[in-house]
Amino acid sequence: MIELHQANAEVYYNLSQCYRNLNLQNEYFQTLKQGIQHYPTDGRLHFTLIIDLRRNGRTQEAIDHADKACECLPHDYTFQILKYLTVPTIYHNLEEITFYRQRYTQGLQSLIAETSLNTTEEKQNALAGISRLTNFYLSYQAQNDIDLQRQYGKLVHEIMAANFPQWVVPVSMPKLQPHEKIRIGYVSHYLHSYSGTLWLTGWLKYCDRQNFEIYCYYTGNEPDAVTEKFQEYSDIFHHIPYNLPAVCEQIRADNLHILVYPEIGMNPQTMSMATLRLAPVQCTAWGHPVTTGLSTIDYFLSSELMEAENAQEHYSEKLIRLPNIGVSYPKPYIPPVCKTRADFGLSDDDVLYLCCQAPFKYLPQYDSILAEIAYRVPQAKFIFLRGTLLQERLQRAFAALGLEYRDYCVFLSIPERLDYLMINLLSDVYLDTFTWSGGNTTLEAIACNLPIVTCPGEIMRGRHSDSFLKMLGVTDTIAKDEAEYIEIAVRLGLDPNWRGEISERMSQLHERLFDDKVCVAGLEAFYKQVVELSS
Incomplete structure (x- = not known):
């Protein structure tokens, strides 16, 4: 239909989703771009392209397309937000965090200055924009966000007050x-x-x-x-x-x-x-x-x-x-072990370190920690359940120590909850993320008696696992800094007796933590x- 020029924007969108479902990423993005070329005022094509470029780590490309969308749809507030406030889901290095935080800070000022709520149309356009987006990814930069949150919150409040004045009066x-x-x-x-x-x-x-x-x-x-x-x-x-x-x-x-x-x-x-x-x-x-x-x-x-x-x-x-x-x-229901490591392509001889957080929780300044552990635990395998976007960074970190990351990092797709729990039960050690620790994932790992290595951060979102282990009463695997985190992870990998002792103590103390x-x-x-x- 596209070749016969009988397509419309809906056809391009539907075809792109077919490619997406088939995991054909290049064809997916190319189809969206072709659709936009033919239908430059179709907001759904623009929005889908920008959001998924960002989701796949192509941040600057997403921003460029947000700029283009603003030109094609100058009154659509959604694309104003995306133009000014897009930050990466994955950072390639520490400098990127600084760059994009400064860009967000300046962009927020520009967005506030350019937001007009004088006419009914402007109020409704701004409402439609904030109804589609949040600034969710900002807080994964591991900094105190209070000032930026206040500024963004004030903007959203003003838009809502302009549209719903009856619901901003005191109660x-x-x-x-x-x-x-x-x-x-x-x-x-x-x-x-x-x-x-x-x-x-x-x-x-x-x-x-x-x-x-x-x-x-x-x-x-x-x-x-x-x-x-x-x-x-x-x-x-x-x-x-x-x-x-x-x-x-x-x-x-x-x-x-x-x-x-x-x-x-x-x-x-x-x-x-x-x-x-x-x-x-x-x-x-x-x-x-x-x-x-x-x-x-x-x-x-x-x-x-x-x-x-x-x-x-x-x-x-x-x-x-x-x-x-x-x-x-x-307390989560944990089924009996009904699968083996072989079912997931893993060896009984490996030391399995579970790395199960969302990829945006992994910041680049901590990549070297995994390589340091691997250097000292030759049988280490780091099991990532959602980490494919991290491969370029991991390659650099492991190469710095003369290691090939593919020998140590395993990327699994675990769509079913039963398999997710089996991976917890079959793993040896759970490696918590720095600055934004596990929440539900840590609690479920504890229910599986999986030893947790964690290092509390300065802000509450980096202190969940630390608090869980303190309430449980098993604090041996809480590290005070990165060096001790590595030492604990290495010892757990090399000393199965200590690992078993930690796991056994965890199993006896669940009632302290749950319910x-x-x-x-x-x-x-x-x-x-x-x-x-x-x-």
């Missing part, structure tokens, strides 16, 4: 009548099986029903068994997918005392909603462990074990340090205090 705290319960609302796009909210089920499960009434607002649309748990643990459960005005109206109508966003910064609609004032007290938690920068979010519900002494400096919200890790994480009710009591004490102070 007074409902007077609590004798024997009346405090109404707590939880709103999220992810009330299903998802890393950013899975921990929330414990807060609801162990809720004090005598004093609290739980309202949940599910704004996504991928219901599953975890969604059913949220329904079971809620007094009122609203499923209102992809309809921001309807959710806002429902929240306001329910006359809550406190509204909690388990995560802010991952989903555009959630970010936009959070800039409104829908309840007298509004909180967020560490489903996305970054300050929101929003004046409309009053408290950040965190953990006493995760936060450094100076942690308030990282938050625009008032920091609340809940007991222990701050969440009541349900914690102490943090729930601390959370509810905070809720009561806030309502009393605001009444």
Whole structure:
């Protein structure tokens, strides 16, 4: 059809998706570019191309195409955001982090200066733009983002206020009548099986029903068994997918005392909603462990074990340090081992180091650590589950020590949860990432009794695994710096007896970590205090 010139933009898009599903990346991008050449005002073709170029590590190309999209669609605010605020998903070196942070900082100033909200059309265009994007990748530069988050949050707030002025006015705290319960609302796009909210089920499960009434607002649309748990643990459960005005109206109508966003910064609609004032007290938690920068979010519900002494400096919200890790994480079901290493093309003679984080959590200044471990543990195999974009960096790091990275790094595709758990059970050591540590992945590895090597960072998002191991009571594998991290990882690789001892101790202490009710009591004490102070 394309050769006969009978195509339209829809045909180019559909054909590109066929190539994408077949993992034919060059043909995928080429088809999108051809479609844009013929249909330069088709926003979907531009958007898809830019987002996936960035996702595949082709950042400058993505920015160039965002520039082009702005020329073709000058009134589409989406492409203004992408032009000014695109940062890489993967950094090739430390200098790139500095360069793109400066570019983002300057770009944000330009975007703010160029944003006009004087006409109805301008308001709606800006709303459409922020409804499609967040600045999610900024926080993977391992720096304190509070100032940039405040600036970005103020911009989103102004756009939302221009479109929904009725929802930015203050809300007074409902007077609590004798024997009346405090109404707590939880709103999220992810009330299903998802890393950013899975921990929330414990807060609801162990809720004090005598004093609290739980309202949940599910704004996504991928219901599953975890969604059913949220329904079971809620007094009122609203499923209102992809309809921001309807959710806002429902929240306001329910006359809550406190509204909690388990995560802010991952989903555009959630970010936009959070800039409104829908309840007298509004909180967020560490489903996305970054300050929101929003004046409309009053408290950040965190953990006493995760936060450094100076942690308030990282938050625009008032920091609340809940007991222990701050969440009541349900102990995962771990099946018996039903597969072998051979099923995954791995040898029983190898020392398997599991590297299971998303690729954007791996920063280039730490690549050499894996090479150092491999140099001292000849049988080492580093198992990456999502790390193909890291290969160029790994090649350089290993070559610096005279090693061939392909001899040590294995890249697996593990689509099924059973296989993911099998890899945990068959591995020898879990290597945590620096500056942004594992959350759910670490908790599941602990449930599999897999020894965890971690080194806590300065900011909370780099201290999850550290806090889990401290609460568990197995701290031997927490390193104070990079050198000790390497020493611990090497010893675990070379000393199977010590490895087994660590694993055995972990297996005996699960009850300390999982299904914690102490943090729930601390959370509810905070809720009561806030309502009393605001009444």
